[in-house]
Amino acid sequence: MKLLVVEDEIKLGNYLKQGLMEAGFVVDVATDGLNGQHLALTEKYDLIILDIMLPFIDGLELIQIIRKENIATPILLLSALDKTQDKVRGLDTGADDYIAKPFDFAELLARVRSLLRRKSKDIKPTKIQIGDLSVDLIKRVVNRGEKKIDLTNKEFLLLEFLLSYKGEVVTRSLIASNIWDINFDSDRNVIDTMIKRLRNKIDNDFDKKLIHTVRGMGYILELR
Numbered sequence: 001m002k003l004l005v006v007e008d009e010i011k012l013g014n015y016l017k018q019g020l021m022e023a024g025f026v027v028d029v030a031t032d033g034l035n036g037q038h039l040a041l042t043e044k045y046d047l048i049i050l051d052i053m054l055p056f057i058d059g060l061e062l063i064q065i066i067r068k069e070n071i072a073t074p075i076l077l078l079s080a081l082d083k084t085q086d087k088v089r090g091l092d093t094g095a096d097d098y099i100a101k102p103f104d105f106a107e108l109l110a111r112v113r114s115l116l117r118r119k120s121k122d123i124k125p126t127k128i129q130i131g132d133l134s135v136d137l138i139k140r141v142v143n144r145g146e147k148k149i150d151l152t153n154k155e156f157l158l159l160e161f162l163l164s165y166k167g168e169v170v171t172r173s174l175i176a177s178n179i180w181d182i183n184f185d186s187d188r189n190v191i192d193t194m195i196k197r198l199r200n201k202i203d204n205d206f207d208k209k210l211i212h213t214v215r216g217m218g219y220i221l222e223l224r
């Protein structure tokens with residue numbers, strides 16, 4: 001996932017780049033509106049984090065330029081202007097979310113992830129391929145290579161859920177509340193048992209494992 005940060009405060013720009021890189025993103029930083037415009041229009045990004053007060057072209061103007069070019073990349077506005085009017089203007093102009101400075105990095109990261117998820121849901125793929133695993137979400141057909149894999153309804157939902165977070169850690173409590181609507185503390189065995197069953201079907205007979213345990217956190221589905 002590649003992000004563009006347009007921020008003229010060098011220190012803040014570097015801080016964001018560092019934090020986002022540690023979170024696994026590839027990050028370009030532009031330090032003024034003109035450079036931001038150039039990068040936004042010539043490179044392909046999954047998300048743009050945009051300051052409002054910028055030299056040459058301000059953030060609100062830049063949103064209009066980007067949207068005029070039919071670039072639908074999600075935009076998270078970043079600004080010291082914590083006034084309702086500016087938020088409204090920013091969102092009306094085509095930004096997707098807004099966070100006021102000073103902000104907590106964890107909150108910024110949560111918003112970034114949320115926007116990226118929303119974006120991937122908008123596209124609504126009907127088929128997902130990861131390694132030799134292919135999942136037809138409409139027909140509910142799962143294959144690894146040539147081998148068809150039969151899943152129960154719950155197993156399929158679990159796989160679909162893990163795929164929607166592909167490459168990100170999914171906690172047991174997130175699985176519990178989304179797939180089973182149960183209290184994680186009292187029913188954690190349910191999750192582990194179901195993961196085990198899914199693994200037996202998806203991974204056991206294959207060299208390349210796709211479902212990995214992240215100790216103390218949960219599970220991650222990815223090709224390693």
Ligand code: CA
Nearest residue numbers: 008051053054
């Ligand atoms: Ca600024």
